Each structure stands twice: as structure tokens, then as C-alpha cells.
Amino acid sequence: MTQEVCVLVNADDRARLAAIAGDRSRPYKHVLRARIILHSAERLPVLEVARRAGVSRPAVWRWQRRFAELGVDGLLREKPRIPGKPPLPRETVERVVALTCCEPPGEATHWTGRAMAAAVGIGLSSVQRIWRRHKLQPHRLRTFKRSNDPAFAAKLRDIIGLYMDPPAHAMVLSIDEKSQIQALDRTQPGLPLKPGKCGTITHDYKRHGTTTLFAALNVLDGTVFGRCMQRHRHQEFLRFLNAIERAIPAGKIIHVVLDNVATHKTPEIIRWLSRHPRWVFHFTPTSGSWLNAVETFFSALTRRRLRHGVFRSVADLHTAINRYLEDHNDDPEPFVWTKSAETILAKTSRLPAPSQ
Numbered sequence: 001m002t003q004e005v006c007v008l009v010n011a012d013d014r015a016r017l018a019a020i021a022g023d024r025s026r027p028y029k030h031v032l033r034a035r036i037i038l039h040s041a042e043r044l045p046v047l048e049v050a051r052r053a054g055v056s057r058p059a060v061w062r063w064q065r066r067f068a069e070l071g072v073d074g075l076l077r078e079k080p081r082i083p084g085k086p087p088l089p090r091e092t093v094e095r096v097v098a099l100t101c102c103e104p105p106g107e108a109t110h111w112t113g114r115a116m117a118a119a120v121g122i123g124l125s126s127v128q129r130i131w132r133r134h135k136l137q138p139h140r141l142r143t144f145k146r147s148n149d150p151a152f153a154a155k156l157r158d159i160i161g162l163y164m165d166p167p168a169h170a171m172v173l174s175i176d177e178k179s180q181i182q183a184l185d186r187t188q189p190g191l192p193l194k195p196g197k198c199g200t201i202t203h204d205y206k207r208h209g210t211t212t213l214f215a216a217l218n219v220l221d222g223t224v225f226g227r228c229m230q231r232h233r234h235q236e237f238l239r240f241l242n243a244i245e246r247a248i249p250a251g252k253i254i255h256v257v258l259d260n261v262a263t264h265k266t267p268e269i270i271r272w273l274s275r276h277p278r279w280v281f282h283f284t285p286t287s288g289s290w291l292n293a294v295e296t297f298f299s300a301l302t303r304r305r306l307r308h309g310v311f312r313s314v315a316d317l318h319t320a321i322n323r324y325l326e327d328h329n330d331d332p333e334p335f336v337w338t339k340s341a342e343t344i345l346a347k348t349s350r351l352p353a354p355s356q
Helices: 011-022 028-041 046-053 057-076 090-100 113-120 124-133 152-164 234-247 267-275 294-306 314-330 341-348
Strands: 170-186 205-218 224-229 253-258 279-283
Touching (some): 046 057, 090 113, 090 124, 113 124, 152 253, 152 279, 152 341, 170 314, 205 234, 205 314, 294 314
Parallel strands (some): 170 253
Antiparallel strands (some): 170 205, 205 224
């Protein structure tokens, strides 16, 4: 495209364009178009007009032509647009929505945009717009697990009662183990994060051993007491309980929320509890580990320290975990449970009954 219009501006048009360019209440697009014509009237090259106005050369040519054809009024109104494609019929939209909520043909597990477009006879972008408007995401799948514990409701109310209304002059601890934490080293160094490029890490790795983190979250103040141990047995669990027993002042009742793993119910653990009557265990329901508050700490530890970490030995892994525990305990936040037991029971009642 080349410049084919010689802009001629008379005195009246120049005054009117100058008023538009200096009017702060005007839409910016009108001000910009007036400036383009005023610069063009100075017989400046198109490249210089584009530079001063901060637009492209095709934009300069377009508004020069519009001014030559329609004058100042042509700059202030938009050119009529050719009507686009007619909207899809309602029947087509309803068919896309209905098919999306049904099983796809063949062995596919879910509908894709291209498969739906081919089945209905419309474009991919049309399918995507319909899905976006109706909040359909066939590629996503949410998992659920309903507990088959016959005492689910009683255990749920017991544990949530501890979280939302803890007993006076008592301590509520959430205890669990994060086992098989691997000390993974990479085969070569990765590249750091840069503007426009994410950090890199090698796909392959070297294993240097594993460790198990025993952790106890104090629900009242958010602090975490943790110990890394080599194995995950009742012997290590007893050592962890004895360490907590020594750290908590005498006279306080200790309520513990923990899951149903076998190491928490061995005869040795039961005998230990009989010798320490201030300890009270509250077991989560079967398939109800989400009730254990310390799982939130394990999730944060994995995301913030372990997943992208490089550890050349188990000792390096222990050091990293212990530093993370120290940083966490320097500025802890109390654990706050917000959903009542009745709200959760009402929600879980809508799930399918578990298979026996």
C-alpha cells in the first residue's frame, strides 16, 4: 500500500481539527485521527507522521483517505462494518451441550473440540465458545472418595469439634508421616529462570536414598514439630511420641488426630498409651486423611521445597527439611477449620454409595 492521497486542509477544517486535538473530553481515537491529519497537512513524510502520532503507516494512509473522502465528520464516525456470520441456531448450541454431557462415540473417554466440531458440523472456535459460555470442560476430571467407615459421622464430628472448639488447657496435635521422601540429584545443572523463559531441570536423576518425616502440627498456634527418621515403623513412631512427650510441659492433656495406618495401632503403641494417660488418640475415618490438618503442611513442604529441590545426599535432604521447619516455625499461622460437620455430611451424602 502506498500513499495516494495529498491532504489539503482549509482554515476552517484546520481550526476544527486543532480544537478536537486539544479537547481532553474527546475520545482518544478522535484526538489521534485529528493529529494524523494535522501532521499530514504539514507535508511531512508518512513515516514521520506515523512516528509523531505513534501509529503505523497503514493507519496514517487509512485516515488520510477517510478525510479526503468525508472530511472532518468522517474522522468522527466509524465506517459501517459488513455483517459477520449469523449466530448459530439455538438447536445447534443445545445439541453441542447435550452431546458434551454424553459419552463420546468409540473408545474415547471424553469429547475433544475437534471431535465435537466434526460431529456437529461447525467450527472448532464455535465449539470452544459454546463450552466457555456454558462452563463445560470435558477434558477435566475431578476425583472423589467416599468413606465406607460405619462410624464416619461420629469420627468426623469428633475431629472437627477439636479443630473448631478445642478443649481448654489442652493441646491438639495433628500427627502423620511423610514416607519415602527421595534425595534426588540431577544428572547436570539446570538453567535459571529468565524473562520469557522458565527454569529448566533434567528429566533424569540420581537417587541417593530416602527418609521419612514424622510431623506434629499444633493446631492452636500452627507450629510443627518434626523429625526425620530412616524407616517408618512403630519403633520410630514411639521415638517420635517420646520426643513430643518430653517437649510438652507436664499437666497438659494432648489430643492427637492421626490416620489408621498400622504403625499407629500396634500392641506396643497401645501399651505406651496406657503408660501415658494424658494422650488421647482420635483416628480419622477410613479414606478420610483429608481430615488430618498436618496434610496441609506436607503439601506446602512438597510444593515449596522438595519438588524442585536438588539433594546430593540424605544428609542434604535432612538439612533442607529442618531449615524449612525452622522457617515455618519462625512465623507460624494457627490452623483454622471453617466447614462444620453438618455441612460436610450434607455434601458427602450427595456422593454415590461406596462399593463393598
